[in-house]
Amino acid sequence: MLVALAGNPNTGKSTIFNALTGMKQHVGNWPGVTVEKKEGETEIEGTRVKVVDLPGTYSLTAYTMEEIITRNFIIEEKPDVIVDIIDASNLERNLYLLTELLELHSKIVVVLNMFDEAQKKYSIDVEKMSRILGLPVITAVGIRGKGIDKLKDKIIHGKFNPKKVEYPEDVERRIEEIVELIKPLNIEPARWYAIKILENDAEVHKKVAELGGKDILHRAEHLRHEIEDIYGDDIESLMTSFRYSFAHGLFHEVAEPINVGGVTITDMIDHVVTHKIFGLPIFLAIMYLAFQFVFLVAAPFQDAIDLIFNGKSTATGHIPGLVDLSYNWMLQFMPAWLSSFINHGMLRGLGAVLTFTPVIMLLFLILSFLEDSGYLARVAFLMDSIMKKMGLEGRGIIPLMLGFGCNVPAVMATRTLKDEKERRLSIALNPLIPCGARIQVFAFISSIFFPSNPALVLWSLLILSMVVVFVLGYIYSKTIFRSKSEPFVLELPPYRMPTLKGISIHMWEKSEGFLRKAGTIIVGAAAIIWIFAALPWGVGYGSPDSYIGMFARWIAPIGTAFGLTPEAIISLIFGFFAKEVVIDVLYVLYGSKEAIYYAMSPIQAYSFMLFMLFYTPCVATLATIYNETKSKKFTFFVILEGFALAALFSFAFYTLTSILGVSV
Amino acid sequence: MLLSELKPGEYGIVKKIKGTGALHRRLLSMGLLPGAIVRVVRISPLGDPVEYEIRGFFISLRKQEASFVEVDKVTPLSFIPRNSDVRVVFIDGGVGFVQNMGAMGIAVGKRLKIIAPCCPMQVKTEKGVFTLGRGMAYRVFVR
Known part of the structure; x- marks a missing residue:
C-alpha cells in the first residue's frame, strides 16, 4: 500500500511522518532535482504501508519544483491514500491546498494537526467538516504523538465520498x-x-x-x-478565487473564531525580536550565544576524542593514544611503512573526522532549534534588505550563517535557494565565511599572540569576512551571477517550542550525511597527505625534508611577501585537507606553544590568519561544491577566488604594517 | 491605492493582484485575492520587507512585491471613534455571521453611527441601536 503525505510548509508534516514510520526512513532526492525526498515504511494491521513525504506546498501550480513534484507524484504513482496534513490553527489557507488535492485524488484523509493550538483560536466542528467534505477528518497533535493511531485506522478503513469543488x-x-x-x-x-x-x-x-x-x-x-x-479578471485570479471561496465557506461553516483581535505570544515575541532598534542586535546576540554554546559544549568531547586517538604529551612523557598503540601492535605482523600508512594516515584521519563530529552535531542541533521554533523565518525577514543587495533573498543568510559552523553543510543548505544563479552566488561566497575549524585555529593562534584580547582579534577576522562577502556578493550579483530576484513571499509561522525528538531526528539526518560524505573524503585525503608527508621514506613526518616540506621550502620566498614562515606554509597545505589540522601541524613542527610564539611576530601571525581566512576551501567543501554544482569549472573558480583574496589581504596587511613600522 | 502604501496597523481590502507569472500566482495561492482583508503588521528594521496578516496568518513581502497588490483602505469597526458616520464595506465571516449582522442592519453598503466605541460597542443602524462584542466589531470593516 502506498500512502503520500501532502500539506503546506510548517504544518508539522515531518513530525507526523516520523511518528508514522519511526526510524525506518530513507532520505534522498527526487530524481533530477535537489528537492529532498523522504520515504519510510510502517505496518498497519498486518499491511505493509510505504509512506512518502511530499514536499510542503501552498498550492499545486506549475511554478515551483515542489509543486510539480507533488502533483506528478499523485498522477503518476497513484498513491492509494493521500494524507493531507493541515495546520488546524491556520485552517483557511490550508484548506485551499485541499481543494486542489480534491481535484487530483478521491481518497484523502484530512489530519487537523496542532489541534491543541487551534482550539485557542477557534472551536472546530470536526464531525461537520468530515460530513461536508465526505472524507475522514481526524485531529492530531503530532509532537505528542496524538492522533497517529486514528490516522492509521483511517488509512485502512476510511470511507471516502468526496465533495467536488464546484465552480460557478x-x-x-x-x-x-x-x-x-x-x-x-x-x-x-x-x-x-x-x-x-x-x-x-x-x-x-x-x-x-x-x-x-x-x-x-x-x-x-x-x-x-x-x-x-x-x-473581468485574469483566469488565474478567478480560478484561485473560486477555490478559495470554497475553502473560505468551509472554514466558516466548521470554525467559530474565539478571541479575535487578542494579542498572541508570537506577536509579543515578534514585537521584541523584530524591533526597529533591538531586532538586529538581538539577532547578532542570538547567533553569538548559539556559537558559544556549540563550541563550549563540543570542546570537552573533542578533547576526549583527540585524547583517545592521539594520546597526550605531558612533562613526564607521552601517553600513547589509539594511533600509537595500534601502530605498535601492527608492527608485529607488517612492515613499518604499512603500519604507519594505516595508522598515521587513515586512522588519524578517522580521528580528525570524529573530532569534528561534536561541532557538526551541535551546530545542527542549534540550527534545527532555530528553524523549528520559527526564528529562522524572522532572520530572513530581518536580513532581507541586506541580502537583496547581494542578489540573494532573505533566506540566503542561512547558508552564510551555517558557514560559520562548517562550509560543507552550508553549501548543501544553498538548496533552499531556488534560483540557480542565486544558488551559485551563494556557494561562491560561502567558503569565504570562516568555518568552525578555521575559527578554532584563529582562536588558538590569537590566544598565543594576542593573549590580552584574543576575542577582539577573532572578532576582527569575522567582521572582515562578512564585509568581504557582502562587497563581493554585491559585485557578483551585478556581474557574473546576475539574476532576477526571486519573489520573496515568506511565511512567518507562529513560534513553537521544538520537540527534542524532532530536533534529534533533524540533527541526525544532517550530521549523518556529513559524516558519510565528508568523512570518506577526509579519511581518503588523510591517506594521500600521509604519502606526501611521510615520504621519501625515513624523513620525519611532515618535516622540511618530506615532499611537503620540500614544496614549502621551494615556495617559501613567495611566502615571505605575506610574512609566512615555511612551517606556516606546511600547515596551510595540511589545512587544505582539514582546516583544524593547522594547529596540530604547527604544534608538531614547532614543538610547543612557546616555540610558535617565538617563531613569528604578532604581525606575521595576523597576516597568516588573514591568508588562512580566505585561501582555498578544504577538500570536503570542494567535494561538496562539485557534488552540488557538478561543474569543475565552477569548483576551480572557487579555489582561485579564495587564493586571490588571501593573497590580496595578507599581502596588503603585511606590507602596510611593514611600511608603517607597526608592531604589537 | 497600493498595498505597499499602507502603514503598520492599517487594513486594506484587496481589489486586484496585478502582473503575471510566479509572483502573481504565489500571492494568489497565499490567499491574497480580491475581497481579502490584509493588515500591515510591521516593517522590518531595515525598512523592507513588510509583514502582513492575511486570513489569520502572517507573510512577509518586499515593498516592490506588495506594489502589485491594489487595495482600498478599510478600518475595523472596533477602531472607529465615537460619533463617526461610516459605511460597511466588508464582513469577515461565514453565512451565519453575515446573517446575524444583517439582522442588526449591519451589511455591506449600509451606514452606521458609532454611539459608544467601547466597551461594549454601541452602534446605530437603520434598524436601531445595537450592542456589539469586541470580536464582532473586529470582523466588520468600514470606510
Whole structure:
C-alpha cells in the first residue's frame, strides 16, 4: 500500500511522518532535482504501508519544483491514500491546498494537526467538516504523538465520498466541454486536466500539445477568454478565487473564531525580536550565544576524542593514544611503512573526522532549534534588505550563517535557494565565511599572540569576512551571477517550542550525511597527505625534508611577501585537507606553544590568519561544491577566488604594517 | 491605492493582484485575492520587507512585491471613534455571521453611527441601536 503525505510548509508534516514510520526512513532526492525526498515504511494491521513525504506546498501550480513534484507524484504513482496534513490553527489557507488535492485524488484523509493550538483560536466542528467534505477528518497533535493511531485506522478503513469543488455554472459548463474534448487523449484525472487546461497551466499545456491536442488548446483558449470577459479578471485570479471561496465557506461553516483581535505570544515575541532598534542586535546576540554554546559544549568531547586517538604529551612523557598503540601492535605482523600508512594516515584521519563530529552535531542541533521554533523565518525577514543587495533573498543568510559552523553543510543548505544563479552566488561566497575549524585555529593562534584580547582579534577576522562577502556578493550579483530576484513571499509561522525528538531526528539526518560524505573524503585525503608527508621514506613526518616540506621550502620566498614562515606554509597545505589540522601541524613542527610564539611576530601571525581566512576551501567543501554544482569549472573558480583574496589581504596587511613600522 | 502604501496597523481590502507569472500566482495561492482583508503588521528594521496578516496568518513581502497588490483602505469597526458616520464595506465571516449582522442592519453598503466605541460597542443602524462584542466589531470593516 502506498500512502503520500501532502500539506503546506510548517504544518508539522515531518513530525507526523516520523511518528508514522519511526526510524525506518530513507532520505534522498527526487530524481533530477535537489528537492529532498523522504520515504519510510510502517505496518498497519498486518499491511505493509510505504509512506512518502511530499514536499510542503501552498498550492499545486506549475511554478515551483515542489509543486510539480507533488502533483506528478499523485498522477503518476497513484498513491492509494493521500494524507493531507493541515495546520488546524491556520485552517483557511490550508484548506485551499485541499481543494486542489480534491481535484487530483478521491481518497484523502484530512489530519487537523496542532489541534491543541487551534482550539485557542477557534472551536472546530470536526464531525461537520468530515460530513461536508465526505472524507475522514481526524485531529492530531503530532509532537505528542496524538492522533497517529486514528490516522492509521483511517488509512485502512476510511470511507471516502468526496465533495467536488464546484465552480460557478458558466465555468463548470466550460470545464465539462474540455473534459469531453480530452477524452480521446485518455488522461486521468480528466476533470483536473480540464481545469488546468482552462487555467493555462504551463506543464499541462506542454503535455497536451505533445499528445497532439493542439486543437483542444485552441478551443480552451477561447473558453478562457470568455470566462475572463464575464468576470473581468485574469483566469488565474478567478480560478484561485473560486477555490478559495470554497475553502473560505468551509472554514466558516466548521470554525467559530474565539478571541479575535487578542494579542498572541508570537506577536509579543515578534514585537521584541523584530524591533526597529533591538531586532538586529538581538539577532547578532542570538547567533553569538548559539556559537558559544556549540563550541563550549563540543570542546570537552573533542578533547576526549583527540585524547583517545592521539594520546597526550605531558612533562613526564607521552601517553600513547589509539594511533600509537595500534601502530605498535601492527608492527608485529607488517612492515613499518604499512603500519604507519594505516595508522598515521587513515586512522588519524578517522580521528580528525570524529573530532569534528561534536561541532557538526551541535551546530545542527542549534540550527534545527532555530528553524523549528520559527526564528529562522524572522532572520530572513530581518536580513532581507541586506541580502537583496547581494542578489540573494532573505533566506540566503542561512547558508552564510551555517558557514560559520562548517562550509560543507552550508553549501548543501544553498538548496533552499531556488534560483540557480542565486544558488551559485551563494556557494561562491560561502567558503569565504570562516568555518568552525578555521575559527578554532584563529582562536588558538590569537590566544598565543594576542593573549590580552584574543576575542577582539577573532572578532576582527569575522567582521572582515562578512564585509568581504557582502562587497563581493554585491559585485557578483551585478556581474557574473546576475539574476532576477526571486519573489520573496515568506511565511512567518507562529513560534513553537521544538520537540527534542524532532530536533534529534533533524540533527541526525544532517550530521549523518556529513559524516558519510565528508568523512570518506577526509579519511581518503588523510591517506594521500600521509604519502606526501611521510615520504621519501625515513624523513620525519611532515618535516622540511618530506615532499611537503620540500614544496614549502621551494615556495617559501613567495611566502615571505605575506610574512609566512615555511612551517606556516606546511600547515596551510595540511589545512587544505582539514582546516583544524593547522594547529596540530604547527604544534608538531614547532614543538610547543612557546616555540610558535617565538617563531613569528604578532604581525606575521595576523597576516597568516588573514591568508588562512580566505585561501582555498578544504577538500570536503570542494567535494561538496562539485557534488552540488557538478561543474569543475565552477569548483576551480572557487579555489582561485579564495587564493586571490588571501593573497590580496595578507599581502596588503603585511606590507602596510611593514611600511608603517607597526608592531604589537 | 497600493498595498505597499499602507502603514503598520492599517487594513486594506484587496481589489486586484496585478502582473503575471510566479509572483502573481504565489500571492494568489497565499490567499491574497480580491475581497481579502490584509493588515500591515510591521516593517522590518531595515525598512523592507513588510509583514502582513492575511486570513489569520502572517507573510512577509518586499515593498516592490506588495506594489502589485491594489487595495482600498478599510478600518475595523472596533477602531472607529465615537460619533463617526461610516459605511460597511466588508464582513469577515461565514453565512451565519453575515446573517446575524444583517439582522442588526449591519451589511455591506449600509451606514452606521458609532454611539459608544467601547466597551461594549454601541452602534446605530437603520434598524436601531445595537450592542456589539469586541470580536464582532473586529470582523466588520468600514470606510
